[in-house]
Amino acid sequence: MPRVNAIGELSTLQERLRAGRANGETILTVCGGTGCQASRSGAVIDAVRAELERQGLSDSVKLRITGCQGFCEQGPIMVIDPSNVFYCHIEPEDVGEIVARSVQGDEVIERLLYTDPATGKKVRTEAEIPFYRAQDRVLLSKNRQIDPCSIEDYFAIDGYSALAKVLTEYAPEAVITEVSASGLRGRGGGGFPTGRKWADCRGASGDEKYVVCNADEGDPGAYMDRSVLEGDPHAVLEGMSIGAWAVGAERGYVYVRKEYPLAVEHTRTAITQAREYGLLGENILGSGFNFDVEVARGGGAFVCGESTALMASIEGKVGEPRPKDVHTVEDGLWHRPTTLNNVETWANIPSIIQNGAAWFASKGTEGSRGTKIFALTGQVRNTGLVEVAMGTPLRKIIFDIGGGAANGRGIKAVQTGGPSGGCLPAELFDLAVDFETLAQAGSMVGSGGMVVMDEKTCMVDVAKYFLAFLLDESCGKCVPCRLGIDRMLEIVTDITEGRGRPEQLPLLEELAETVRETSLCALGKTAPNPVVSTLRYFREEYMAHITEKRCPAGVCRALIEYVIDEERCTGCGVCLRACPHGAISGAKKEPHVIDPLTCRKCGICAEGCAFEAITIHSQGVPCYSM
Amino acid sequence: MLQYVTLTIDGAKVRSPKGTSVLDAAVHAGICIPHLCHTPDLSDIGACRLCIVEHVKNGQSTITASCTLLVEEGMVIRANSDRVRKLRRNVAELLVTEAPNSRAIQDIALRCGVKEPRYPFRNNDCVLCGRCVRTCTELYRAHAIGFVGRGKDRRVEYAFGVRPDSCLLCRACILVCPMSIPPCDGYMKPGEERFCGKCESQLQVPQYEDGDCTRCDLGLHFGCARHR
Numbered sequence: 011m012p013r014v015n016a017i018g019e020l021s022t023l024q025e026r027l028r029a030g031r032a033n034g035e036t037i038l039t040v041c042g043g044t045g046c047q048a049s050r051s052g053a054v055i056d057a058v059r060a061e062l063e064r065q066g067l068s069d070s071v072k073l074r075i076t077g078c079q080g081f082c083e084q085g086p087i088m089v090i091d092p093s094n095v096f097y098c099h100i101e102p103e104d105v106g107e108i109v110a111r112s113v114q115g116d117e118v119i120e121r122l123l124y125t126d127p128a129t130g131k132k133v134r135t136e137a138e139i140p141f142y143r144a145q146d147r148v149l150l151s152k153n154r155q156i157d158p159c160s161i162e163d164y165f166a167i168d169g170y171s172a173l174a175k176v177l178t179e180y181a182p183e184a185v186i187t188e189v190s191a192s193g194l195r196g197r198g199g200g201g202f203p204t205g206r207k208w209a210d211c212r213g214a215s216g217d218e219k220y221v222v223c224n225a226d227e228g229d230p231g232a233y234m235d236r237s238v239l240e241g242d243p244h245a246v247l248e249g250m251s252i253g254a255w256a257v258g259a260e261r262g263y264v265y266v267r268k269e270y271p272l273a274v275e276h277t278r279t280a281i282t283q284a285r286e287y288g289l290l291g292e293n294i295l296g297s298g299f300n301f302d303v304e305v306a307r308g309g310g311a312f313v314c315g316e317s318t319a320l321m322a323s324i325e326g327k328v329g330e331p332r333p334k335d336v337h338t339v340e341d342g343l344w345h346r347p348t349t350l351n352n353v354e355t356w357a358n359i360p361s362i363i364q365n366g367a368a369w370f371a372s373k374g375t376e377g378s379r380g381t382k383i384f385a386l387t388g389q390v391r392n393t394g395l396v397e398v399a400m401g402t403p404l405r406k407i408i409f410d411i412g413g414g415a416a417n418g419r420g421i422k423a424v425q426t427g428g429p430s431g432g433c434l435p436a437e438l439f440d441l442a443v444d445f446e447t448l449a450q451a452g453s454m455v456g457s458g459g460m461v462v463m464d465e466k467t468c469m470v471d472v473a474k475y476f477l478a479f480l481l482d483e484s485c486g487k488c489v490p491c492r493l494g495i496d497r498m499l500e501i502v503t504d505i506t507e508g509r510g511r512p513e514q515l516p517l518l519e520e521l522a523e524t525v526r527e528t529s530l531c532a533l534g535k536t537a538p539n540p541v542v543s544t545l546r547y548f549r550e551e552y553m554a555h556i557t558e559k560r561c562p563a564g565v566c567r568a569l570i571e572y573v574i575d576e577e578r579c580t581g582c583g584v585c586l587r588a589c590p591h592g593a594i595s596g597a598k599k600e601p602h603v604i605d606p607l608t609c610r611k612c613g614i615c616a617e618g619c620a621f622e623a624i625t626i627h628s629q630g631v632p633c634y635s636m
Numbered sequence: 637m638l639q640y641v642t643l644t645i646d647g648a649k650v651r652s653p654k655g656t657s658v659l660d661a662a663v664h665a666g667i668c669i670p671h672l673c674h675t676p677d678l679s680d681i682g683a684c685r686l687c688i689v690e691h692v693k694n695g696q697s698t699i700t701a702s703c704t705l706l707v708e709e710g711m712v713i714r715a716n717s718d719r720v721r722k723l724r725r726n727v728a729e730l731l732v733t734e735a736p737n738s739r740a741i742q743d744i745a746l747r748c749g750v751k752e753p754r755y756p757f758r759n760n761d762c763v764l765c766g767r768c769v770r771t772c773t774e775l776y777r778a779h780a781i782g783f784v785g786r787g788k789d790r791r792v793e794y795a796f797g798v799r800p801d802s803c804l805l806c807r808a809c810i811l812v813c814p815m816s817i818p819p820c821d822g823y824m825k826p827g828e829e830r831f832c833g834k835c836e837s838q839l840q841v842p843q844y845e846d847g848d849c850t851r852c853d854l855g856l857h858f859g860c861a862r863h864r
Contacts, residue, residue, distance in 0.1 A: 311786065328783065333682045333704035486764065486783075486790030488683050493730040496788065497755050517754055524726035527699045528685045 013288035016296045017174045020165075027166040036071045036113060037091040039154060043078025043237055044272060045394070050102070051086035057105040071113055074163075077153045077241015077276075078233075080395040081141055084124060089136065089154065096136045097122040127391070127413060144410045146373065147397045148381050149357050153241035158276045161283040164244040170289055172360035176252050177297040180363075185256040186212060189359065191367035193379030198224055198315075198352030199430065199456045200532070201378070201445040207349060211257040211339040214347035219259040221250050222343060222350040224320060225266040225273060228312040229428025230479065232459030234383040235353035237395055239266065239273040242357060243280035247290065247303060249356035252363060254301045257349050262303040265320050267310050277305050312429075312483035316531050317342075317350045319485065330485045331531035352457070354383060374400030378444035382455065388425075388462035389416045396460075398443070405439040408462055419464040419634070423547070427456025429476045429483075430536030432543025433469060452543040454536070465634045468565035469548040470555055474502045476540035484533065491534030494525035498541060507568040510556035519545065564626035564633025567611045571627050576601040578623035585615035585624060643711035645689075658702040658713055659687050669715050670724065670744055672731070673765040674703040675812060678774055684765055685727050686744065690714035699723060725749045735763045737823050740814035759824065761815055764790055768809030778802040781809060 014020050040046075040055050055075055062068045079087055084098035090112055097108065097119070104122060111117040123132040124139050136142050156163035164170070176185055190205025211219060223246055227235040239246060250262045266274050281303055284290040292300045306324045308314050314329040321343045323329035342348025358380060362370045371379045378400035384407065386396050391413030398407060404424060408414070415421050423433045426443075432453035434441065441447050448454050463472065477499040486492045498521055501514050522538030522545075529535045545552060554560045561569040574585070574594075579601040586594045586602055593609040596602030604615070604624075616624040626633040639654040645662050652661035657680060662669050672684040680703040690697040691705065692712040702715065714720060725748045732745035733755040741763065745753075764783070769792060772778050780803035784793045794800060810816055 313786075333701060335700065335705050482787055484787040486785070486787045487681070489685050489727055489730055489763070492764070492787065492790070493734050497730060497733075500755070520726065524723050524730075528688050528723050528727055530682055530685070530701070 013286070014295060015288060017178055020170060020174050020295060024165045024168060024171065027162050031166050034092050037074055038071060038113065039074045039076055039089040039091065041077075041079045041085060041087040042075040043082070043085075043153075043240060044233065045078060045082030046085035046087060049082075049085040049099075051100075053102040054086045054088070054100050054105060057102040058109070061105050061109045065109060065114065067109070067113065074157050076156065077158045078150075078237035078395055079154050080145075080147070080150050080237075080397070081139070081392065082394040083392050084394075093118075094135045096124060096134065096139070098124050141392045141394070141396075141411055141413070144406060145397050146381050146399045148361060148373075149238060149242070149245070149354065149383060150395060150397045152245065153237070156242065158241050158243055159279050161244060161280065161287060164242075168364065169244055169360075170248055172363035173248050173251050173255075173289070174295055176255055176363055177295055177299055180255075182212060182256045182258060185252060185363070188367050189256070189362060192362045192370040193367075193374075194355065194358055194362060194370065195378060195445060196352060197354035197358070197382065197457070199427065199454065201455065204351060204355055207339055207351070208253065208256050210337070211347050211349040214340040216340075216347045218261070218346050219257055220343045220346055220348045221254045221257065221259045221262040222320070222324070222348055223250055223262070223264040223353055223356050224315060224317070224350055225264060225270070225277075225353045226308050226315040226320060227270075227353075227457060228267065228310075228315055228483070229430075229457055229459045231387040231425075231461045232385045232428055232457050234385050234395060234458045236270050236273050238353050238357050238383070239264075239270070240276050243273075243277045244284065245357040245360055246277075246353055247280055247284055249351075249359035250303060251290070251294070251301050252359050253349055253351065253356065255299055257347070259349065260300050260302070262301065263306045263324055263343070264303060265306045265308055265314070265324060267308040267314075269310055274305060274307060281305065311485070312479075313485045313531075313533050316533055318531065320350070321348065330487050331533070333530060354458075375442065375444045377446050378455075382443070382458060384443075384458045384460045386412050386460050386462070388460075389419070389421070389464040389467075390414070390462040391416050400444045401442040403440050403442055404434065407443065407460065408439065412462065415462075415464050417464070419466060421462055422465050422467060423463045423469065425453075425461040425463065425472065425540075426459065427454040427539075428459045429480050430454060430532070430539055431456045431459070432539045433463070433472060433547065434543070435547040438547075452546055453539070466563055466565070468506075468561055468563035469544040469551050470502060470506050470561075471563075471565045473541045473544045474499065474506055477502060477537075480533070480537045484537075488528075488530040488534060490525045490528045491530065491537060494521055494529075494534075495537055497521060498525070498538065502541065505552060505555045506561070506566040508555070508559045508566075510552075512553075512556055515545070515549075515552060515556070558629055560629040560631060562628070562633060564628055569628050570611060570633065571606050572604050572609055572611060572613070572616060572624055573627045574602050574604055575623045575625060578621050580621055580623075582620070584618050584620070588614050588618045590614065641707050641709040641711075643707050643709070643713060645713045646715050652707045654707065656707050658689060658705045658707055658711070661707050662689075662702065662713070662715055667715055669702055670728070670747055671703060672741070672744060672763070672814060673767060675767050675770070678767070678770040680704050681766055681770070684731070684763070686724060686731075686748070688720060688724060688727070690717055690720050721749065729753050729755070731763055734758050735760045735815065737761070737818060738815045739817045739819045742819055757824070762792060763814070764792070765814060766792075767812040767814070768792060771808050771812050772803075776806065776808055778804070778806075 086100045088097045088100050126133050155167050186208045194204045195201040225235050225239050264277050290302050311329050313319050314323045316331045317338050319329045319331040338348050374380050381397050381399050383397045387393050396411050423435050425433045434453050445455050481495045484491045501518050504510050522542050525538050554562050564570050581599040591610050593605045594602050640651050642651050645667050650661050650665045669687050671687040682701040682704040687702045688699050689702040691700050728745045728748035729750045732741050733753045736757050772781050780800050
């Protein structure tokens with residue numbers, strides 16, 4: 011591969027690759043993101059390869075395996091260019107037909123098209139799908155256009171032009187001014203203005219500086235950073251190079267957790283390719299600017315997503331946070347000034363430079379500019395990655411893009427921001443999603459996880475889940491986090507198991523305040539959020555658990571019982587055979603009975619009942635039915 | 637030459653050399669800030685969170701540990717405000733219910749105003765203050781013990797559970813351990829979970845002013861910087 015030694019050479023190369031792309035060749039784009047791989051896109055890709063080989067089309071038809079395209083619910087996804095047909099839920103068996111009819115022929119296979127749930131009609135292209143139509147995809151749209159393992163693909167969509175532009179036209183200070191003007195704020199959770207961070211780091215004194223990319227995403231239900239790094243690693247590298255130029259760093263680290271093997275692999279490939287082209291290393295594009303990036307793999311500790319713990323981990327020490335009275339921009343990695351940004355923040359930088367700060371600032375709200383990727387999961391019809399402008403109402407994300415509840419039940423709450431965020435009730439779905447609004451409501455944008463919960467979710471149980479998660483992931487260094495979360499979990503467990511006392515709620519709130527105020531790092535400082543927000547919006551559920559010993563959602567096992575409705579039960583005996591504990595008895599064609607003493611409340615009987623005769627009761631009151 | 641800065645702690649002007657922590661400056665000036673993991677001559681890790689203070693800056697006050705906060709010119713610190721004392725009491729309550737079998741920790745809890753702990757007692761042996769680890773690592777350079785595990789599983793141990801040759805059984809780690817002095821009544825028996833340590837812990841000054849160092853003898857047991 012030729013080294014690109016000057017800006018002119020880069021634009022010639024881009025021109026050539028773009029021309030090669032424009033000639034209307036047939037491209038099969040198959041999503042190879044983690045979501046689609048889970049629904050067997052690997053087998054589909056193998057089948058496509060084999061089929062193209064068999065038909066002798068390997069040379070004329072290009073197969074492009076991309077990173078996540080967002081609509082994970084419908085995976086595996088395939089788009090056929092130039093006709094732009096969008097197929098979903100593809101099985102390996104369908105591949106023969108696709109190649110024969112849609113590639114060699116010009117037909118559209120109705121069966122594989124997406125059905126618009128609102129109209130019931132089949133739609134042909136991505137642009138017509140409501141899930142995509144309501145979004146503003148800046149970062150994610152690139153995922154579809156490139157093979158993450160091919161730097162040439164990235165060149166063809168103007169890749170590394172922003173770096174070239176910066177190296178020729180911008181002084182480091184000008185880059186910082188531009189990023190500040192764009193209003194970009196950290197996408198990792200805190201929302202710290204990126205421009206200010208860079209300016210502080212540039213101003214800090216030190217012989218050596220570092221830039222770090224935080225890809226230690228660990229929130230339950232969040233996978234934005236993973237998908238950006240897997241699908242478009244060069245954008246992150248380009249952003250880091252620009253950042254390094256701006257703050258005066260010559261070394262960078264991408265800290266990826268080891269649970270993301272594909273992200274590690276793609277980043278490493280991207281680094282190798284960028285080095286071969288001379289876009290990383292010494293004298294980049296003949297400008298005299300030196301910068302190189304290394305991948306640091308995390309061991310999978312959630313706390314290592316915290317900046318100081320992450321730096322300790324890169325240094326080879328135990329991943330524990332240290333006090334941040336002196337900020338990491340002055341005293342970071344190896345006690346040198348360090349700029350640490352999230353994957354999504356870095357990936358936004360090239361487009362800000364390319365399109366200008368005004369373009370970026372035109373999206374979003376006054377305090378929160380640009381677009382943000384959210385991972386929409388939980389009890390929602392269209393799960394997947396969603397990119398919208400900041401300030402989009404929750405309702406639009408959950409109902410217009412997400413398609414509403416997955417199973418016809420009402421949506422009760424949405425949990426934003428992962429374990430550090432909070433649960434917002436359905437009454438607040440008109441809130442705009444930006445940093446300030448969500449923080450005021452007791453939650454946060456966080457890294458962008460969005461878990462939708464329906465009426466069958468017990469909010470006390472949700473609080474318990476997140477406390478257990480955080481207790482597991484707390485590093486254990488400081489007392490409030492280690493012992494405080496433990497005591498909170500103890501109280502919440504008491505409540506879910508029917509031992510709750512009314513005076514425990516004020517204690518829980520006081521403890522939450524103590525943990526929030528006194529913990530050492532951001533993990534502890536935000537750990538009480540799930541408890542505080544559920545207490546704020548769903549206090550009556552806590553009270554039902556405490557005073558009536560009743561779980562309204564029918565989740566907390568100690569407080570519920572399974573009951574067979576005599577009128578509905580036909581005595582078919584399915585539940586009797588399914589029960590692993592032998593708790594169900596009854597003669598054939600007679601209504602069956604569950605023995606409450608033997609019943610372990612596993613719920614297997616209710617799942618198998620075709621007549622919906624088995625319901626959950628709590629203190630004699632029926633809960634939301636199965 | 638030493639450079640001095642002047643800061644305000646609880647309304648008192650305190651002059652202190654640059655590079656000193658707020659905790660050291662306060663204790664030196666006779667302002668009591670309870671602390672556990674801080675030990676003279678060792679580095680500070682900010683783990684016990686007992687020495688929290690309010691740092692007033694630009695009209696906003698943030699809670700932070702004073703052992704890791706370095707003095708700055710014109711700094712305003714509130715070490716014994718109602719807010720701080722309430723939070724400190726809650727932290728001490730967490731500590732003492734976790735490990736009540738230590739006179740030092742009982743004394744600290746009483747000093748911080750814990751009267752009736754609201755959580756069940758646990759009777760653990762270690763509060764992970766890390767004094768032993770830092771003594772072994774920093775003072776004796778033996779690196780024999782360290783923290784193992786994460787969260788609830790965190791504990792102090794030899795590497796891989798085997799005593800290395802560098803451990804000379806000098807017992808320095810035991811000398812600094814706040815758990816090494818049992819309460820006067822001896823260890824708690826199940827069902828008799830209450831505080832002892834009253835003889836030492838009755839603060840000598842009946843109505844002490846907030847922020848005054850009471851010159852209590854408590855410090856002797858948990859190594860208050862005044863008693864070095």
